[in-house]
Amino acid sequence: xxxxxxxxxxxFPDKDHELFPQTIVLETTNVCNLRCIHCPQGQGYPxxxxxxxxxxxxxxxxxxxxxxxQHKISLLRISPAGEALMHPQFLDQIAYIKSNGVGPLDLTTxxxxxxxxxxxxxxxxxxxxxxxxLVDLGLDVIDIxxxxxxxxxxxxxxxxxxxxxxxxxxxxxxxxxxxxxAPLKVMLSIVDQPExxxxxxxxxxxxxxxxxxxxxxxxxxxxxxxxxxxxxIVDRNPNIKRWPCPQFWKRITISTEGHIRFCVVDWLNETxxxxxxxxxxxxxxxxxxxxRMRGCHIDGKYSKAHGICGPCTDWMxxxxxxxxxxxxxxxxxxxxxxxKPRPMEEVYGDx
Numbered sequence: 205x206x207x208x209x210x211x212x213x214x215x216f217p218d219k220d221h222e223l224f225p226q227t228i229v230l231e232t233t234n235v236c237n238l239r240c241i242h243c244p245q246g247q248g249y250p251x252x253x254x255x256x257x258x259x260x261x262x263x264x265x266x267x268x269x270x271x272x273x274q275h276k277i278s279l280l281r282i283s284p285a286g287e288a289l290m291h292p293q294f295l296d297q298i299a300y301i302k303s304n305g306v307g308p309l310d311l312t313t314x315x316x317x318x319x320x321x322x323x324x325x326x327x328x329x330x331x332x333x334x335x336x337x338l339v340d341l342g343l344d345v346i347d348i349x350x351x352x353x354x355x356x357x358x359x360x361x362x363x364x365x366x367x368x369x370x371x372x373x374x375x376x377x378x379x380x381x382x383x384x385x386a387p388l389k390v391m392l393s394i395v396d397q398p399e400x401x402x403x404x405x406x407x408x409x410x411x412x413x414x415x416x417x418x419x420x421x422x423x424x425x426x427x428x429x430x431x432x433x434x435x436x437i438v439d440r441n442p443n444i445k446r447w448p449c450p451q452f453w454k455r456i457t458i459s460t461e462g463h464i465r466f467c468v469v470d471w472l473n474e475t476x477x478x479x480x481x482x483x484x485x486x487x488x489x490x491x492x493x494x495x496r497m498r499g500c501h502i503d504g505k506y507s508k509a510h511g512i513c514g515p516c517t518d519w520m521x522x523x524x525x526x527x528x529x530x531x532x533x534x535x536x537x538x539x540x541x542x543x544k545p546r547p548m549e550e551v552y553g554d555x
Contacts, residue, residue: 212524212551214448214502224486226278227455227529229468230268232260232297234460236286238314239363240351242395244429244471245286246363254472258460259291266300268458268480273304275486279532283312283347285460285471289334295324298341308344310532315348316365318373335377338388345389345535347419348374352394353406361399378414389535393419398433416535419528420544424521426469427512437520443554448501449519450527452494456485464488466497466510469518475510525551 216222235257239246249255272280280301282288288311291297301309322329322337329337338346348370352358355367374392381388392415394400394407404420412418422437424430432438457465462480463473478488488494500509507514526545534541545551 212447214453214524216453220276221453223490224275224277225454225456225489228272228277228280228485229455229457230260230280230282231284231286231457231459232265232282232288232294233291234258234285235290236314237290237316238287238365240314240349241361241363241399242351242397242423242430244426247430249285249429249471259293260460260462262293262296264462264480265293265297268462268485269301269304269306271480271485273306277306278529279308279310280306281310281312281347281528283310283468287314287316289313289317289320292323295322295334295337295341298338298343299324302342308532308536310345310347311338311343312347312349314362314365315350315370315373315377318377319369333376335373336380339377339380339384339386342386343388345391345532346377347391347393350374350392350394350407350411351403352400353403353410357400357403361395361397389416389532391415391417391419391531391535393421395421395423397423398435417531419531422521424469424518426471427467427516427518429471432517438517441520441548444520444548445553445555446504446506446519447524447552448498448504449513449516450522450524452498452501454527454529456489458485466494467512470512474512520548523548523551 220226236245288294301307318335319333322332322334324337350358350370351361358367359365378390381390392411394404396404408418408420423433424437425432451466451468455468457468458480459465459473463476464478464480464483464485465473465475466477467475477491477493497509500506501513506516523545530541
């Protein structure tokens with residue numbers, strides 16, 4: 205029997221969303237110090253012949269932040285194709301964002317080098333670690349990718365990392381936050397994948413009392429860069445009815461080179477709509493081409509929207525009724541956000 209879906213409204217919820225993307229995903233570097241097995245970084249991405257190390261240039265970065273500062277947004281999320289802390293101007297970037305009143309500001313990180321000495325304006329800050337300065341600068345949310353509850357599983361999944369160092373950094377950050385009574389929200393995440401079998405429940409049980417939100421993310425194939433895994437989100441939902449991708453209405457991604465993309469998982473920059481150097485984000489967001497692609501998704505003509513959309517399966521991890529925006533709301537105390545999403549078939553129905 206086909207499930208009777210809960211009505212889901214596709215499209216812009218209000219005028220602010222129509223005028224400017226409410227979530228901006230900012231990729232400041234494609235360089236990473238880890239090789240996690242569920243990430244393109246750990247599946248040959250840095251070894252591709254077309255790969256080159258990139259760090260967002262300061263003029264591109266400031267031009268983007270200056271534009272964002274002119275608009276009301278829901279979230280600026282620093283979530284690179286690498287590790288944000290690898291950028292030599294990382295703390296300068298955080299300081300510039302906060303000094304311009306842009307936010308809420310979220311940082312996604314592997315937390316391995318949070319205990320490194322802080323460097324700003326090219327100078328070391330005495331007696332300050334990076335985590336100290338993040339609290340000082342007023343970072344709103346830190347989203348730490350941990351992906352396991354035990355040392356054995358962690359170091360099997362997050363290659364090149366050190367479990368005890370990361371674990372200590374998280375607890376040190378929580379201690380600093382408490383000591384300074386800082387409003388920083390701390391979220392931890394784990395990817396539900398075969399290599400983490402038996403880890404998810406222990407992870408949730410341990411960290412839930414300590415942090416503001418624990419996220420269990422589905423494993424996604426990243427448009428084929430990491431491939432399918434047995435029991436992944438596609439296997440679990442073989443008959444689910446496809447829905448329009450929320451990215452077209454909710455968020456936009458800016459690459460390390462300043463490319464404005466409509467797809468957050470497009471590591472190869474095949475969905476570029478323009479560049480920060482020559483275009484405004486607002487003009488791209490309101491453009492005729494964006495409107496055309498939105499219409500194709502509403503009509504279920506995904507291949508006509510863009511060649512990358514037709515064969516995509518990552519859309520299953522991008523729900524209208526459940527996403528990172530809800531995790532942020534929950535971290536800030538919204539009690540209406542449930543602990544986990546409803547089954548897909550209950551919300552979207554079967555094919």
